[in-house]
Structures are given as structure tokens and as C-alpha cells.
Amino acid sequence: MSSTPKYYVSRKTLILICTLTWFFAGISVFATGVQTWLITDMKLIYKIFFAIVTFCIFNFIIFRPLSKKYIDRILDLNHRNHPLTFFDIRGWGIMFFMMGLGFSVRRFSYYPIPLLHHSTSDSPLHLQL
Numbered sequence: 321m322s323s324t325p326k327y328y329v330s331r332k333t334l335i336l337i338c339t340l341t342w343f344f345a346g347i348s349v350f351a352t353g354v355q356t357w358l359i360t361d362m363k364l365i366y367k368i369f370f371a372i373v374t375f376c377i378f379n380f381i382i383f384r385p386l387s388k389k390y391i392d393r394i395l396d397l398n399h400r401n402h403p404l405t406f407f408d409i410r411g412w413g414i415m416f417f418m419m420g421l422g423f424s425v426r427r428f429s430y431y432p433i434p435l436l437h438h439s440t441s442d443s444p445l446h447l448q449l
Contacts, residue, residue, distance in 0.1 A: 328400035338390050338406040342383055349378055386411075 357367055394406060
């Protein structure tokens with residue numbers, strides 16, 4: 321029996337999958353930030369400050385180091401790999417935990433601001449999920 325998976329992709333394709341995964345995660349964080357920006361009653365200078373702080377946290381502490389870690393890991397793999405090997409076991413665990421946390425927060429309304437349940441017609445955002 322061969323140790324190569326039945327369905328395999330190159331390391332270049334794995335890097336593309338990893339890139340797209342982190343891109344969509346970043347877009348999701350950005351969209352949440354824009355929604356929060358629009359409904360928060362705060363002075364503009366505070367909004368700008370918190371936007372910069374949030375960007376720095378997600379970019380420099382979360383997304384950039386994780387992206388580098390997974391790209392380095394992918395480059396150390398064989399030439400042919402299963403398409404889902406762009407994450408290791410710990411990475412998949414983190415992904416499922418974060419997604420589960422996000423779904424739970426929305427489903428059970430565990431957030432401090434009424435971000436996702438604006439239902440009035442005069443609301444600038446109609447975000448019924």
C-alpha cells in the first residue's frame with residue numbers, strides 16, 4: 321500500500337488553500353468590525369483608535385504568525401499531500417473551537433452589544449442571522 325493519500329495536491333496548492341482560509345477569516349473579522357463601527361455610538365477618534373488596535377492584534381498577533389507557521393509547515397511536507405493537511409491537529413482544533421465559539425455567541429446572544437439582532441426598520445443594518 322502506498323502512503324500517499326488517494327486524493328492529493330501539491331505544496332503550492334496547500335499554500336493556496338491556507339491563504340484562502342486565512343483570507344476569509346480576515347474578511348469575517350473585518351466585516352464584524354465594520355458592522356460594529358456602524359452601530360456604535362462613540363466619538364470618531366475612539367472608533368479609529370479601537371479599529372487600529374483591533375487590526376494590530378488580529379494582524380500581528382494572530383493571522384500573520386499563524387499564516388507563517390502553516391506555510392513553513394507546508395513547505396516541510398512531501399510533494400503530494402491530502403488537501404486538508406494544511407492544518408495540523410492542533411490547528412483544526414483551534415478552528416473548530418473558534419467557529420463553535422462564534423456560532424454559540426450568536427445563537428445564545430452572549431455578546432455585549434446588540435450587533436446581530438437589529439430588527440427595527442429604522443436600523444441602518446438588518447442583520448438577522
